[in-house]
Amino acid sequence: MRSKVLSEKEWVTLKEASEITGRSVHAFRQLINRKRIDKIKKMQDNGPGYWVIHRDHLSEMYDEMLPSRDTSQRTISGTSQGSISDTSQMVTIPAEVYERQQKEHDNMVQGLMMYRYKFEELERQTRLLPAPLEIIPSKLTELEQKEQALRDSQEAIRNLEAELQATRSTLEGERSRSWWQRLWRK
Numbered sequence: 001m002r003s004k005v006l007s008e009k010e011w012v013t014l015k016e017a018s019e020i021t022g023r024s025v026h027a028f029r030q031l032i033n034r035k036r037i038d039k040i041k042k043m044q045d046n047g048p049g050y051w052v053i054h055r056d057h058l059s060e061m062y063d064e065m066l067p068s069r070d071t072s073q074r075t076i077s078g079t080s081q082g083s084i085s086d087t088s089q090m091v092t093i094p095a096e097v098y099e100r101q102q103k104e105h106d107n108m109v110q111g112l113m114m115y116r117y118k119f120e121e122l123e124r125q126t127r128l129l130p131a132p133l134e135i136i137p138s139k140l141t142e143l144e145q146k147e148q149a150l151r152d153s154q155e156a157i158r159n160l161e162a163e164l165q166a167t168r169s170t171l172e173g174e175r176s177r178s179w180w181q182r183l184w185r186k
Contacts, residue, residue: 011041011052020058020093022101028053037061 014025031037032051039054174182 010055012055012058014051014053017053017058021061022093022098 012020014028017023017028018025028037029051032040037053037057039057041052041054042049043052044050
């Protein structure tokens with residue numbers, strides 16, 4: 001059954017579709033799981049099953065990526081199965097398509113790295129942001145209470161300083177008197 005499918009070339013395996021389009025086999029499996037590919041079949045040959053995709057559907061999805069029949073173009077070739085001498089299974093991709101896909105891939109990786117850096121920077125900045133609005137009133141009340149306590153403490157310090165000054169002046173007055181005046185408290 002598999003040889004019939006491959007010889008007709010109406011249906012291609014995920015690996016062949018990957019080689020034709022430049023997308024990974026995993027990407028095609030994800031598209032199948034998300035039901036984004038309409039013309040697919042699950043094939044089974046005395047073992048585990050495999051998916052095949054109709055070639056027309058590939059041409060609809062990736063029209064410019066299908067192998068060109070123009071032999072004057074530079075191409076990159078690969079085989080899906082068998083030897084290179086078996087041309088019925090040879091896959092040919094124009095080099096321009098491969099280079100364009102490689103450039104798109106590199107640009108995408110560079111863009112992803114740039115966005116990763118931007119997201120990391122945003123995360124660092126969010127850690128530095130002030131407290132949420134619901135916390136601010138309670139913190140403000142707490143600060144006002146501390147400010148009032150500080151004012152009370154400063155007032156108490158001023159009163160103690162005045163009392164200390166008064167005590168020092170009376171002590172100075174006592175020292176300036178002679179010993180017999182202090183004894184008789186005159």
